[in-house]
Amino acid sequence: MSENKLLRKDFMNIVWGAAGLLAITELSLVGLSFLSPRTAEGEFGGVFKLGHYDQYPAGSVTLVEAGRFYLVRLPEGGLLAVYRRCTHLGCAVPYDLSVGKFVCPCHGSEFTMDGDVLNEPASRPLDLFTLSVNEVGEIEVDTSSPVERDQASPNHIVYI
Amino acid sequence: MTDHPTHPPEKPALLTRIQQSIQRGPIRPPDDRSRMKMVMNSLILHIHPSKVSKPALKFTYTFGLGGLLILLGSILAVTGILLLFVYTPSPDAAYDSMIALQTEINFGNLIRNLHHWSGNLMVVVGVLHLLRVFYTAGFTRPREFNWVMGITLLLLIIAANFTGYLLPWDQLAYWAVTVGTSLFDYIPIIGEPLTRLLLGGPEVGTATLTNFYGLHIAVIPLAIFAIVSFHIWRVRKDTITVPREINQERDKGKVTTLPHLVSIEFVFALVWLALLITWAAFVNAPLEEAANPAHSPNPAKAAWYFMGFQELLLHFHPVFGAIIIPGLGLMVLILVPYLDQDMETTGIWFRSVLGRILAGLSFFLGVAGTFGFVWLNEYYLDFPGWLPFLPSSISNGWVPLAVILLILIGYYELLKAFGIKTCEARQAIFTLLLASFATLTFVGIFLRGEGMALILPWS
Numbered sequence: 001m002s003e004n005k006l007l008r009k010d011f012m013n014i015v016w017g018a019a020g021l022l023a024i025t026e027l028s029l030v031g032l033s034f035l036s037p038r039t040a041e042g043e044f045g046g047v048f049k050l051g052h053y054d055q056y057p058a059g060s061v062t063l064v065e066a067g068r069f070y071l072v073r074l075p076e077g078g079l080l081a082v083y084r085r086c087t088h089l090g091c092a093v094p095y096d097l098s099v100g101k102f103v104c105p106c107h108g109s110e111f112t113m114d115g116d117v118l119n120e121p122a123s124r125p126l127d128l129f130t131l132s133v134n135e136v137g138e139i140e141v142d143t144s145s146p147v148e149r150d151q152a153s154p155n156h157i158v159y160i
Numbered sequence: 161m162t163d164h165p166t167h168p169p170e171k172p173a174l175l176t177r178i179q180q181s182i183q184r185g186p187i188r189p190p191d192d193r194s195r196m197k198m199v200m201n202s203l204i205l206h207i208h209p210s211k212v213s214k215p216a217l218k219f220t221y222t223f224g225l226g227g228l229l230i231l232l233g234s235i236l237a238v239t240g241i242l243l244l245f246v247y248t249p250s251p252d253a254a255y256d257s258m259i260a261l262q263t264e265i266n267f268g269n270l271i272r273n274l275h276h277w278s279g280n281l282m283v284v285v286g287v288l289h290l291l292r293v294f295y296t297a298g299f300t301r302p303r304e305f306n307w308v309m310g311i312t313l314l315l316l317i318i319a320a321n322f323t324g325y326l327l328p329w330d331q332l333a334y335w336a337v338t339v340g341t342s343l344f345d346y347i348p349i350i351g352e353p354l355t356r357l358l359l360g361g362p363e364v365g366t367a368t369l370t371n372f373y374g375l376h377i378a379v380i381p382l383a384i385f386a387i388v389s390f391h392i393w394r395v396r397k398d399t400i401t402v403p404r405e406i407n408q409e410r411d412k413g414k415v416t417t418l419p420h421l422v423s424i425e426f427v428f429a430l431v432w433l434a435l436l437i438t439w440a441a442f443v444n445a446p447l448e449e450a451a452n453p454a455h456s457p458n459p460a461k462a463a464w465y466f467m468g469f470q471e472l473l474l475h476f477h478p479v480f481g482a483i484i485i486p487g488l489g490l491m492v493l494i495l496v497p498y499l500d501q502d503m504e505t506t507g508i509w510f511r512s513v514l515g516r517i518l519a520g521l522s523f524f525l526g527v528a529g530t531f532g533f534v535w536l537n538e539y540y541l542d543f544p545g546w547l548p549f550l551p552s553s554i555s556n557g558w559v560p561l562a563v564i565l566l567i568l569i570g571y572y573e574l575l576k577a578f579g580i581k582t583c584e585a586r587q588a589i590f591t592l593l594l595a596s597f598a599t600l601t602f603v604g605i606f607l608r609g610e611g612m613a614l615i616l617p618w619s
Contacts, residue, residue: 037360037367045361065454068363085363090342091456106460108611123478123552146362
C-alpha cells in the first residue's frame with residue numbers, strides 16, 4: 001500500500017517535471033519564431049523580378065541596389081546572382097569594371113566575375129542567391145537566404 | 161475607545177514622524193552600534209557588511225575599481241534613460257536623432273558624450289578589475305563562482321557596448337557592427353543561424369537596429385543588474401580578501417562601514433563624476449556621416465575591444481582565429497580559480513617578490529614576442545605557402561597553434577625546472593597571454609592602415 005503511494009508520488013513528480021520542461025521548450029520556440037526575420041517582395045530579403053534576360057548582355061555585371069546583389073551574365077551567357085557581401089568580414093564589394101573583378105575595399109580580397117576567390121583573406125567565393133528563369137525568359141532572384149559555396153562550380157550557373 | 165489608562169504619549173512633531181516613517185533610526189547615528197544597525201537596516205547600505213576589514217580600505221589594494229564600475233553603470237542608466245526620449249530606432253531617423261543631439265537639444269552633446277565615454281571606460285575598468293582580483297589572488301575559495309560571474313558581467317558589458325555601437329547609425333557604427341558580427345559567422349554550425357537571428361537577416365539593416373536597440377536598452381541592462389546584485393551579495397557574504405605585504409600576518413582589524421567605507425566611496429564617486437563630466441564637456445563622441453550600406457570604408461575595423469580578435473583573424477584560419485583560440489582563452493579564464501588553490505598568498509600583490517619579477521618579465525616577453533610574430537607574419541612567415549599540400553585549416557591553424565602551445569609549455573616547464581611555484585608559473589603564463597592579447601589589440605587599433613596592411617610608426 002505505502003509502496004504504491006511512493007510509486008504514485010514518483011510518477012507524478014516525473015509527470016510534472018516533464019510538463020514543466022515541455023512548457024519551457026514550447027515557450028522558447030514561440031519566442032524564437034517570434035524573433036525570426038521577416039521579408040517582403042521587392043525588399044532585400046524578398047524576391048526580385050528583373051525582366052527578360054535579353055536586357056543583360058553577355059559579359060555584363062549589373063548591380064541590383066535594393067537587392068544588394070549583382071546580376072552577372074557571364075561571357076558564354078550563363079547567369080548568376082552574386083551577393084555583394086564579402087565572405088571575409090561582410091564589407092560591400094564593388095565590381096571594378098577596368099580590371100573585370102570584384103575588389104573588396106576593406107581588407108583587399110579579390111574575386112572573379114563569377115565570385116571565385118582570386119586573393120585572400122576571403123576563404124570562400126562570394127555567396128549566391130537562387131536565380132531562376134521562367135518559360136517566357138524572365139529572371140527571378142530570391143534573396144531570402146544566401147547560398148554558401150566552398151568552391152565556384154559550373155553547377156551554380158544558370159543557363160537559358 | 162479602550163479603557164486602558166492612557167498616558168498622553170510624547171508625540172513627535174509631524175515632520176519628525178514623516179522622517180521616521182522613512183528612515184527609522186537617527187539620520188546621524190551617534191555611536192558604532194547604531195551605525196552598524198543603520199547599515200543592516202538600510203536597503204541600499206545593506207549591500208555592504210556592517211563592518212569591513214581596515215587594511216582592505218587601502219586605496220592601492222582595490223583602486224575602487226568595482227565601485228567605479230557601479231558608478232559608471234549608474235551614469236549609463238541615467239544618461240541612457242535621457243537619450244531614450246530623443247532617439248528613434250529606425251534607419252531613417254536614428255542618424256537625425258544624433259544630429260538633433262548635437263544641434264537642437266540642450267546639453268544633448270554632453271549627455272551623449274557622457275554615455276559614450278562611460279560605456280567605453282566600463283570595458284577598460286572591467287578588465288582592470290579582473291586583473292586586480294587576479295594578481296591579488298582574490299578568487300580563492302570560497303570566491304570561485306564570483307570570479308565566473310565577474311567574467312559573465314565583463315562579457316555583458318562588452319555586449320552592451322557592442323549593441324550600443326550600432327545605434328548612432330553612422331558609417332562607423334554600420335561597418336564596425338558588420339565586421340564584428342561577421343566574426344561570429346566563422347563559428348562552425350551555430351555561427352550562421354546565430355548571426356542571422358542577431359541581425360534579423362543576412363546583413364545589418366532595419367531589423368538589426370530594432371534587435372540591437374531591444375538588447376541594449378532592456379535585455380542586457382536587466383541581465384547586468386541581476387548578476388551584479390548576485391555578485392555584490394557574494395562579495396558581502398564571502399568578505400573581501402585582506403591585503404598584506406610579503407611575510408606579514410593578516411591584519412584582522414575591522415572598522416564600521418559607516419562612515420569609514422561609505423565616506424571614501426562618496427568622495428571617490430564625486431571625484432570621478434567631476435572627471436567624467438569635464439572629459440565629456442570637452443571631448444566629443446565620434447560621429448561620421450550617415451550609414452551607407454553600399455560603401456565600405458578602407459580599412460573597415462570592428463569596435464576597438466574586438467580588434468584583438470580581428471587581428472587574430474589576420475594571422476590564423478578563421479575557425480582558429482574566431483573560435484578555437486578565443487574559446488580556449490575564455491575557458492582557461494573561467495577555470496582560473498578552480499585550478500589555483502594556493503590560499504597562502506591571497507592578498508599579496510603578484511604573490512611574492514619572485515612573482516613580481518616573473519610577471520614583469522612575462523609581460524615584456526608577451527609584448528615583444530607577439531609584436532615579433534606579427535611583424536614576421538607580415539613579411540616572412542607563410543605557412544600556407546610552405547605547406548601547399550595541406551588544407552589551410554592545418555597549415556594556417558593547427559601548425560601555428562601547435563607552435564604557440566609548444567612555446568607556452570616550454571616556458572612553463574622551464575620555470576618549473578628553476579623551482580618556481582606552480583601558482584607563480586601559472587601567473588607568468590597568464591601574464592604572457594594577457595600581454596599578447598593586449599599587443600594584438602594595440603596593433604589592430606593603431607598599426608593597421610589601408611587594406612589592413614601593417615603600418616609601422618617609423619616607416
